[in-house]
Amino acid sequence: MTQSSPDPAQSPRGARILGPSRPGPATARGSAPVVAMIGGGQLARMTHQAAIALGQTLRVLAADPAESAAQVTADVVLGAHTDLDALRAAADGADALTFDHEHVPQEHLHTLVAEGVNVLPPPEALLYAQDKLAMRRRLAELGAPVPAFAPVDTAADVDAFAAAQGGYPVVIKATRGGYDGHGVWMPADGAEAAEIVAAQTAAGTELMVEQKVPLRRELSAMAARSPFGQGAAWPVVESVQRDGVCAVVLAPAPQISDALAGAAQSLALRLADQLGIVGTFAVELFETEGEDGQPTVLVNELAMRPHNTGHWTQDGAVTSQFTQHLRAVLDYPFGDPSATAPVTVMANVLGAPETPTMSMDERLHHLAGRIPDARVHLYGKGERPGRKLGHVNITGAPGGSVDDPGYVAAVRERAERAAHWLSHAVWTDGWEGH
Amino acid sequence: MTQSSPDPAQSPRGARILGPSRPGPATARGSAPVVAMIGGGQLARMTHQAAIALGQTLRVLAADPAESAAQVTADVVLGAHTDLDALRAAADGADALTFDHEHVPQEHLHTLVAEGVNVLPPPEALLYAQDKLAMRRRLAELGAPVPAFAPVDTAADVDAFAAAQGGYPVVIKATRGGYDGHGVWMPADGAEAAEIVAAQTAAGTELMVEQKVPLRRELSAMAARSPFGQGAAWPVVESVQRDGVCAVVLAPAPQISDALAGAAQSLALRLADQLGIVGTFAVELFETEGEDGQPTVLVNELAMRPHNTGHWTQDGAVTSQFTQHLRAVLDYPFGDPSATAPVTVMANVLGAPETPTMSMDERLHHLAGRIPDARVHLYGKGERPGRKLGHVNITGAPGGSVDDPGYVAAVRERAERAAHWLSHAVWTDGWEGH
Numbered sequence: 044m045t046q047s048s049p050d051p052a053q054s055p056r057g058a059r060i061l062g063p064s065r066p067g068p069a070t071a072r073g074s075a076p077v078v079a080m081i082g083g084g085q086l087a088r089m090t091h092q093a094a095i096a097l098g099q100t101l102r103v104l105a106a107d108p109a110e111s112a113a114q115v116t117a118d119v120v121l122g123a124h125t126d127l128d129a130l131r132a133a134a135d136g137a138d139a140l141t142f143d144h145e146h147v148p149q150e151h152l153h154t155l156v157a158e159g160v161n162v163l164p165p166p167e168a169l170l171y172a173q174d175k176l177a178m179r180r181r182l183a184e185l186g187a188p189v190p191a192f193a194p195v196d197t198a199a200d201v202d203a204f205a206a207a208q209g210g211y212p213v214v215i216k217a218t219r220g221g222y223d224g225h226g227v228w229m230p231a232d233g234a235e236a237a238e239i240v241a242a243q244t245a246a247g248t249e250l251m252v253e254q255k256v257p258l259r260r261e262l263s264a265m266a267a268r269s270p271f272g273q274g275a276a277w278p279v280v281e282s283v284q285r286d287g288v289c290a291v292v293l294a295p296a297p298q299i300s301d302a303l304a305g306a307a308q309s310l311a312l313r314l315a316d317q318l319g320i321v322g323t324f325a326v327e328l329f330e331t332e333g334e335d336g337q338p339t340v341l342v343n344e345l346a347m348r349p350h351n352t353g354h355w356t357q358d359g360a361v362t363s364q365f366t367q368h369l370r371a372v373l374d375y376p377f378g379d380p381s382a383t384a385p386v387t388v389m390a391n392v393l394g395a396p397e398t399p400t401m402s403m404d405e406r407l408h409h410l411a412g413r414i415p416d417a418r419v420h421l422y423g424k425g426e427r428p429g430r431k432l433g434h435v436n437i438t439g440a441p442g443g444s445v446d447d448p449g450y451v452a453a454v455r456e457r458a459e460r461a462a463h464w465l466s467h468a469v470w471t472d473g474w475e476g477h
Numbered sequence: 478m479t480q481s482s483p484d485p486a487q488s489p490r491g492a493r494i495l496g497p498s499r500p501g502p503a504t505a506r507g508s509a510p511v512v513a514m515i516g517g518g519q520l521a522r523m524t525h526q527a528a529i530a531l532g533q534t535l536r537v538l539a540a541d542p543a544e545s546a547a548q549v550t551a552d553v554v555l556g557a558h559t560d561l562d563a564l565r566a567a568a569d570g571a572d573a574l575t576f577d578h579e580h581v582p583q584e585h586l587h588t589l590v591a592e593g594v595n596v597l598p599p600p601e602a603l604l605y606a607q608d609k610l611a612m613r614r615r616l617a618e619l620g621a622p623v624p625a626f627a628p629v630d631t632a633a634d635v636d637a638f639a640a641a642q643g644g645y646p647v648v649i650k651a652t653r654g655g656y657d658g659h660g661v662w663m664p665a666d667g668a669e670a671a672e673i674v675a676a677q678t679a680a681g682t683e684l685m686v687e688q689k690v691p692l693r694r695e696l697s698a699m700a701a702r703s704p705f706g707q708g709a710a711w712p713v714v715e716s717v718q719r720d721g722v723c724a725v726v727l728a729p730a731p732q733i734s735d736a737l738a739g740a741a742q743s744l745a746l747r748l749a750d751q752l753g754i755v756g757t758f759a760v761e762l763f764e765t766e767g768e769d770g771q772p773t774v775l776v777n778e779l780a781m782r783p784h785n786t787g788h789w790t791q792d793g794a795v796t797s798q799f800t801q802h803l804r805a806v807l808d809y810p811f812g813d814p815s816a817t818a819p820v821t822v823m824a825n826v827l828g829a830p831e832t833p834t835m836s837m838d839e840r841l842h843h844l845a846g847r848i849p850d851a852r853v854h855l856y857g858k859g860e861r862p863g864r865k866l867g868h869v870n871i872t873g874a875p876g877g878s879v880d881d882p883g884y885v886a887a888v889r890e891r892a893e894r895a896a897h898w899l900s901h902a903v904w905t906d907g908w909e910g911h
Contacts, residue, residue, distance in 0.1 A: 075838055075857065092526045095549045098837065098855030098867065115529045117549055361850050361872070376846035383817065383872065403532065404509055412810035416795050421532030423509065433532065438795070438817065441875050 075099055076373050079133040081124050082143025083110030085422035085431070086349045086365075089357070090143075091116050093365035099373075103143075104133040111422045112143070127151050134160040139372040141322055142348050145173045146220070163270070163321040163372040164347045171318055172347040176218040176251045185317050187310065188341045190214075190329070191254040197244075198237035204252045205233070214253040215239050223431075224287015229255065256341055262296055262328040263352035264311035267367040267377060268320050275367065275377035276308040277360060282327070282352045288429070291459060292389040294355040295382060297445050300338070303330075307340050314345075323368035325350035351391070351431075356380075358418045358436040359387025384438035386445045388455045390462030392421070394430035399467045403432065410464050417461040435461040509533055510807050513567040515558050516577025517544030519856035519865070520783045520799075523791070524577075525550050527799035533807075537577075538567035545856045546577070561585050568594040573806040575756055576782050579607045580654070597704070597755040597806040598781045605752055606781040610652040610685045619751050621744065622775045624648075624763070629684040632671035638686045639667070648687040649673055657865075658721020663689065690775055696730055696762040697786035698745035701801040701811060702754050709801065709811035710742040711794060716761070716786045722863070725893060726823040728789040729816060731879050734772070737764075741774050748779075757802035759784035785825070785865075790814075792852045792870040793821025818872035820879045822889045824896030826855070828864040833901050837866065844898050851895040869895040 076099050080087045083105025091112055094101035104120045105113035113119045122129025124147050134140045139161045152166035164172075171178040179192045193204045195215065205213045215236065217226035226248075230236035243250055261284060266276035278295035296304070311326040325346040333339035353364035362370075362378030370377055403421065410417060414437075421433035437458040443450040510533050514521045517539025525546055528535040538554045539547035547553045556563025558581050568574045573595045586600035598606075605612040613626045627638045629649065639647045649670065651660035660682075664670035677684055695718060700710035712729035730738070745760040759780040767773035787798035796804075796812030804811055837855065844851060848871075855867035871892040877884040 074836065088529060091549070092529050095522060095526050095857075096852075096854045097841070098857050100548070113551075114534070115525070115551055117547075117551060117553075119551075361852070370845065375842050377849060378845065378852075379850040381850075383875075385875075402508065407531070408809050411804065411812065415811060416813040416815075418530075418795070418812075420530045423529075423532050441817075441819075 076138040077102055077118075077136060078369060078372060079104065079120075079137035079140045080112070080143050081130065081133060081140065081147055083107070083112040083119070084143045085111045085424070085433075087112035087143040088115060088422060089354075089420070090349065090365045090368060093363060093369055097366065097369060099369060101369075102133060102137060104129060111424050114423045125151070127154060130155060131158070131160075137161075139163050141368070141372045142169070145169065145347070149173070161372075164324075165319055165321065168319040168321070169347055172324075172345050174218050175216055175221075175344070176249070178345055179251065179253075181318070182314070182342055185314070187314060188339065190256050190341050190343075193252050195240060195250040195252050198233070198240040201230070201236040201240060201252050202233050205236070208254050211236070212255050214255050215243075216251050216253060217243065218249040218251050220248075223289075227287060256329045256331050258329040258331050259338065260296075260330050261343070262299075262307060262330050262340060263292070263350070264307040264326045264328060265323065265350060265353045265356075265364060266308065266311045266315060266326075266380075267323045267364075267371045268312070268315040269371045269377065270321050270374045272316065273377055274312040274315060275362075275380045276312055277353065277356060277364070277380040278382050279304045279307045279328075280352055280355065286429075288391070288393070288431075289351045290391055291455065292352050292355050293445075293451060293455065294359055294387045294389070295445055297386070297448070297451050303338055303340065310340070310342075314342075318345075320347055322347060322371045323349050323353065323364045325352055327352070351434075354420065354434050355387040355389040355436055357420065359384050359438050385441065385443040386439040386451050386454055387436055388439075388451075388458035389434050389436050390455075390458040391431055392433040392435065392462045392465040394426045394428050394432055395467035396428045399426060401467060403465070406465050406467060410461055413464070414457055414461045417457070419461075419465070433465065435465065437461065510572040511536055511552075511570060512803060512806060513538065513554075513571035513574045514546070514577050515564065515567060515574065515581055517541070517546040517553070518577045519545045519858070519867075521546035521577040522549060522856060523788075523854070524783065524799045524802060527797060527803055531800065531803055533803060535803075536567060536571060538563060545858055548857050559585070561588060564589060565592070565594075571595075573597050575802070575806045576603070578782070579603065579780070583607070595806075598758075599753055599755065602753040602755070603781055606758075606779050608652050609650055609655070609778070610683070612779055613685070613687075615752070616748070616776055619748070621748060622773065624690050624775050624777075625688040627686050629674065629686050631678075632667070632674040635664070635670040635674060635686050636667050639670070642688050645670070646689050648689050649677075650685050650687060651677065652683040652685050654682075657723075661721060690763045690765050692763040692765050693772065694730075694764050695777070696733075696741060696764050696774060697726070697784070698741040698760045698762060699757065699784060699787045699790075699798060700742065700745045700749060700760075700814075701757045701798075701805045702746070702749040703805045703811065704755050704808045706750065707811055708746040708749060709796075709814045710746055711787065711790060711798070711814040712816050713738045713741045713762075714786055714789065720863075722825070722827070722865075723785045724825055725889065726786050726789050727879075727885060727889065728793055728821045728823070729879055731820070731882070731885050737772055737774065744774070744776070748776075752779075754781055756781060756805045757783050757787065757798045759786055761786070785868075788854065788868050789821040789823040789870055791854065793818050793872050819875065819877040820873040820885050820888055821870055822873075822885075822892035823868055823870050824889075824892040825865055826867040826869065826896045826899040828860045828862050828866055829901035830862045833860060835901060837899070840899050840901060844895055847898070848891055848895045851891070853895075853899070867899065869899065871895065 079102045081104045087103050088111045091101045102118040103112045120133045182189045205211050211232050215228045228239045261282045263282050264279050268274045280294040281296035283291040327344040328340040349364045356363040418436040439454040513536045515538045517537050521537050522545045525535045536552040537546045554567045616623050639645050649662045662673045695716045697716050702708045714728040715730035717725040761778040762774040783798045790797040852870040873888040
């Protein structure tokens with residue numbers, strides 16, 4: 044029997060391939076799917092790249108045609124993510140509506156759901172990525188490991204919490220809208236705390252307070268969950284922060300025990316199930332010392348979308364976080380999340396701290412001559428000091444081990460140097476001190 | 478010294494990174510480059526994905542907004558590739574003009590060059606990808622190994638050539654416009670040859686005749702060349718054809734000696750230099766037996782653009798052929814062309830041979846459940862029997878060897894099964910006979 048003479052009598056069409064695979068959803072899947080993504084930032088831009096490969100359409104709701112994703116996509120709806128009619132226009136005819144950021148108001152999401160829009164992750168889940176206090180409370184209810192926390196109405200609440208924790212410093216956070224170090228303060232004493240609370244309360248910012256965790260490092264457990272309930276976790280990674288911003292990701296995390304990595308993955312998958320998350324998501328973790336002196340983790344943040352700590356997957360995993368997010372919201376079975384290299388290091392490209400004398404393209408040109416294995420991902424964004432403009436991935440050569448510090452350091456050095464150069468900063472050996 | 482306190486006095490800005498790197502081109506590179514690509518097919522679609530990562534704009538000249546690339550890009554010029562004004566509109570303000578196919582008339586290309594457009598590859602080089610007879614003549618002049626050939630005006634020319642070659646069969650080719658087995662005939666005798674020549678001459682098709690090479694297999698040597706003259710060759714791959722269409726690519730080619738692989742790469746780079754090619758290009762090769770009984774190669778075809786035998790690089794090489802093409806036409810130093818897995822197998826997805834009962838999206842859904850490590854690339858094209866609709870890449874797990882037949886066969890089996898399923902054909906074990 045040959046390729047060109049199929050024999051339908053032998054078995055139902057394709058049955059030998061399909062085996063026990065789950066059938067498709069009840070809704071017709073006649074044409075290529077359309078996914079609407081709210082927000083035109085770099086996450087939507089990179090999700091569009093993934094959608095192209097899958098033969099799908101990513102429709103983007105952007106506030107401006109110059110936004111990162113709107114520059115490069117054919118299907119752009121212009122409007123604000125706070126405008127219900129703009130959200131409706133983006134959702135019209137789409138198979139799913141999902142997010143580049145967490146800022147769409149809950150009431151709009153509930154209205155869209157009531158109107159039949161397939162909002163994923165659902166608003167009930169997304170809430171826990173929008174409101175840190177709601178997240179802490181829910182996770183505590185679920186028995187997940189979280190830092191000690193309390194709501195804050197007045198400076199006295201912070202003082203009381205600090206006293207219960209054995210004193211300052213503590214961490215004050217805006218419950219909503221913080222990112223990249225914005226909306227986080229670490230008062231050293233009650234006077235500083237009172238200043239912060241006064242200023243933020245006057246600005247209408249809701250606050251909470253948290254224990255300052257004696258952390259060994261930050262980890263991130265990323266995974267995806269489908270409406271069907273399938274889960275797929277990438278290797279747990281180490282996230283290196285500088286000035287509150289993710290600077291470098293080491294994937295997988297070096298020097299982590301199988302037990303701890305497995306526990307972090309299980310935690311992520313369990314929380315996704317309990318919260319009803321759909322899509323790619325990140326559980327940002329503090330690695331700290333447990334009561335037994337062994338490393339353990341506490342949940343820092345939840346993000347329910349592709350995430351900076353997953354950018355390494357574009358060049359270092361069989362399935363990228365962007366592809367997986369599309370597979371999730373469309374309820375496909377998941378792609379393999381395995382790493383393809385012993386280590387992949389991602390380093391963020393940040394806007395130059397002073398007026399740049401060289402364009403990004405010129406920097407890229409020089410970088411190309413120096414580090415030919417740098418895989419560059421630029422976002423098409425205008426330069427502002429410290430703004431995330433892109434990232435670089437470097438994969439380690441086969442045969443190395445992520446538990447060999449010299450091997451990891453060599454890959455990391457190249458990734459950091461590449462990103463540093465694109466960030467238009469003079470290269471020094473000083474970054475190791477950060 | 479730290480990251481945040483650069484010391485410009487220590488050295489010129491970035492000099493420690495740049496070292497001896499070549500400076501940028503004399504033209505200003507103030508803003509992100511725009512590359513115009515003529516043709517809206519899958520090669521332009523995938524080049525757009527690469528342009529997104531580099532922060533560049535790919536402008537596409539497409540005949541129809543439904544074309545593969547036009548569906549997914551923001552900067553589309555609608556028009557025909559034979560219309561000089563459409564070509565001018567695409568070229569307007571672009572840093573380079575390049576190609577998704579070889580069909581732009583030479584006279585238009587020369588006009589564009591005369592008007593200051595940066596046409597790459599230049600028309601003088603592109604000619605050898607447009608006209609097979611011109612290519613054969615030039616390669617023979619340059620001493621490159623080619624099959625015996627002759628121009629054909631009448632059936633008598635074919636007879637005379639066949640006689641000189643020791644008899645039929647021989648290969649008749651249209652000198653222009655052939656692809657995927659179209660424009661190629663293998664007459665078994667003079668009567669068949671006469672019929673072909675009569676029909677094609679009546680249709681105005683120029684013909685040539687070639688020796689039917691006793692080939693062991695087909696190989697492809699892909700590389701890129703920049704205007705500066707830098708070259709970068711990917712590993713030589715094996716291309717498996719079925720019915721004149723590339724079906725499968727094994728990368729690198731299994732069971733090839735270092736000497737032969739090196740010779741093929743050197744041949745490709747030398748020809749690129751001698752012909753003045755700029756961009757990613759493919760030298761399709763016949764592997765045959767030399768006079769010494771050892772394997773050797775003859776040049777079959779030249780393609781001066783990303784090519785089907787390079788699709789594996791998207792998931793199996795540090796730098797993909799699409800990224801490299803952009804780097805070439807913009808005269809960046811090249812990215813590393815090394816393979817990242819012991820073997821990568823690419824299999825083409827072809828349109829179903831009968832009226833499909835299942836949409837491509839539904840097939841993809843089932844495939845996802847069965848082969849989670851399949852990396853799928855779909856082109857958004859309507860289905861026609863045998864039409865190239867996409868491809869699948871599978872990378873072999875680390876630790877294997879391309880010279881281990883069992884290892885390669887296992888990866889190939891998965892890639893072929895995945896593509897076969899997306900092609901909506903019943904899976905059989907028969908493909909091995911092809």
